[in-house]
Amino acid sequence: MYSCLFAYAGPDQVMTVTSGIASIVGVLLIFWHKVMAFCGRVVNRFRGTPVAAPIETKDTSPNS
Secondary structure, three states: OOHHHHOOOOHHHHHHHHHHHHHHHHHHHHOHHHHHHHHHHHHHHHHOOOOOOOOOOOOOOOOO
8 A cells, every 4th residue: 555655756856867867878978989999998808809810912022
């Protein structure tokens, strides 16, 4: 009977939570390039960096 009373979220609680979420999203958007660079470094650390393919070179001089 009283459990429904505690499930109510009034505007004073909801606006506080949504304001906090909006401020976190705003900071992430301001520094988006830094956030994505950090996430890329973390992913590359776990995946490992790919090995570069060898470059073929010719042993001839440019004048011949």
